[in-house]
Amino acid sequence: MKSAYVKSVYDTVVQRNPGENEFHQAVHEVLDSLDPVIAAHPEFEKTALLERLIEPERQIIFRVPWVDDSGKVQVNRGYRVQFNSALGPYKGGLRFHPSVNRGIIKFLGFEQIFKNALTGLGIGGGKGGSDFDPHGKSDNEVMRFCQAFMSELHNHIGEYTDVPAGDIGVGGREIGYLFGMYRRLEGRYEAGVLTGKGVGWGGSKGRTEATGYGLVMFTQRMLEQIGQGFEGQRVVVSGSGNVAIYAIEKAQELGAKVVACSDSSGFIVDEAGIDLELLKQVKEVQRERLTAYAAARPGSVYRTRDEGSIWDVPCSIALPSATQNELSLENAESLIKNGVVAVAEGANMPCEPEAIEAFERADVLFGPGKAANAGGVATSALEMEQNASREQWSFMHTTSRLEKIMHDIHDDCYETAAQYGRSGDYVFGANVAGFMKVSKAMIAQGVI
Numbered sequence: 001m002k003s004a005y006v007k008s009v010y011d012t013v014v015q016r017n018p019g020e021n022e023f024h025q026a027v028h029e030v031l032d033s034l035d036p037v038i039a040a041h042p043e044f045e046k047t048a049l050l051e052r053l054i055e056p057e058r059q060i061i062f063r064v065p066w067v068d069d070s071g072k073v074q075v076n077r078g079y080r081v082q083f084n085s086a087l088g089p090y091k092g093g094l095r096f097h098p099s100v101n102r103g104i105i106k107f108l109g110f111e112q113i114f115k116n117a118l119t120g121l122g123i124g125g126g127k128g129g130s131d132f133d134p135h136g137k138s139d140n141e142v143m144r145f146c147q148a149f150m151s152e153l154h155n156h157i158g159e160y161t162d163v164p165a166g167d168i169g170v171g172g173r174e175i176g177y178l179f180g181m182y183r184r185l186e187g188r189y190e191a192g193v194l195t196g197k198g199v200g201w202g203g204s205k206g207r208t209e210a211t212g213y214g215l216v217m218f219t220q221r222m223l224e225q226i227g228q229g230f231e232g233q234r235v236v237v238s239g240s241g242n243v244a245i246y247a248i249e250k251a252q253e254l255g256a257k258v259v260a261c262s263d264s265s266g267f268i269v270d271e272a273g274i275d276l277e278l279l280k281q282v283k284e285v286q287r288e289r290l291t292a293y294a295a296a297r298p299g300s301v302y303r304t305r306d307e308g309s310i311w312d313v314p315c316s317i318a319l320p321s322a323t324q325n326e327l328s329l330e331n332a333e334s335l336i337k338n339g340v341v342a343v344a345e346g347a348n349m350p351c352e353p354e355a356i357e358a359f360e361r362a363d364v365l366f367g368p369g370k371a372a373n374a375g376g377v378a379t380s381a382l383e384m385e386q387n388a389s390r391e392q393w394s395f396m397h398t399t400s401r402l403e404k405i406m407h408d409i410h411d412d413c414y415e416t417a418a419q420y421g422r423s424g425d426y427v428f429g430a431n432v433a434g435f436m437k438v439s440k441a442m443i444a445q446g447v448i
């Protein structure tokens, strides 16, 4: 960060948002890319563009009281950060995880501004969630929690204002309960208020698969730049949730062998290649841990987090798809030593800044989350398009639109980086390309 203006904006972020480390980290990375852009555009400083960009338009924090199965009243905290609506209604997922706090929701909302801009689909940036932990809760508890959460959230969302979707801990089941409560409270069928709905009641075919598929499509396009593809590659995917499962599915479809995946307790290594049907059965149907996969799959090995790291499993492509800051410098060095060729982020900000620098130094292709995992939110926008036109597209139609969007995002990032003499730097390309779209709209719309 060389520009005094950019530096002062970053100092303000740290000072005004104490303790929100993930938010500082996400802002730092974007501002770091913006130096040359700010130098070429004095109007940004004049209109306090960066100061406006780093301050959410609105932050809503609310109490969520609900009754557990034993009759005890539980109280969680709910969040919705409506970060930027210059390009369209706020759009972004809801995360239910005990680690959720204001800084985490703000980092996610901030990333979402640029990611959504990159899709070119007219969506602003927002994020929300709660420190509620769905693990070990009964279906009825999850339903009561979702209803309590929506009894406040419904005041702040709508097809033209803010459109939430899933993220960690929020999948099809939760979106169903949330939508049901919204419909009851509002007394009308406003399909476009949430995305990730079930196919058959407003959901889009291909939304479940979209983030993981899009991640692999983006990575495939990066690999083409060096004359490679997924065929014959050895792949490690962290996580075993929505993003990870469909990244594994697409990578396998393109001829790769995926040998490892993880959950928050540990990871499995399956040298024969992950049995996807078994993985789906264990995770999506039984809602079980990966230990259940290892128990059912001869030849696979389970290791706890204390017994090792998934990033020590040799691979040529790594797709971190669990959570933020799950891949450290030490992990990056291990991947590089083992010959990794490409790393692309399925999760939001899974690689620590020092890990990204190490990949760049070692000339490893690196796809940042705000570009590589944009397929989920892009397909959410396609779901909104179908809701508005009362149409239902085929799976083929949606995934071919997704593929074109991912290729366009790749090319936009690649060409933007090249324009500034930073060929191959997708972090720079994604930050600058996303920023230019949002900043142009903000300037055109005046001081708002």
Ligand code: NDP
Binding pocket: 166, 167, 168, 169, 170, 171, 211, 239, 240, 241, 242, 243, 244, 262, 263, 264, 265, 321, 322, 323, 324, 326, 346, 347, 348, 373, 374, 376, 377
């Ligand atoms: P899921 O809840 O479906 O799965 C999350 C996976 O990550 C689980 O395997 C979970 O393990 C693991 N995980 C969660 N927290 C931690 C942690 N603190 N340490 C280690 N592992 C952890 O979520 P998604 O697959 O939807 O989301 C994964 C990532 O992708 C997130 O970063 C999310 O923001 C991002 N993302 C999601 C999109 C979507 O459309 N769903 C779109 C774009 C990005 P366990 O079960 O043990 O908790």
Ligand code: 2IT
Binding pocket: 091, 092, 093, 094, 115, 163, 164, 165, 166, 167, 195, 348, 373, 374, 376, 377, 378, 380
């Ligand atoms: O991080 C993300 O992009 C998501 N969780 C998906 C958001 C969405 O609105 O589909």
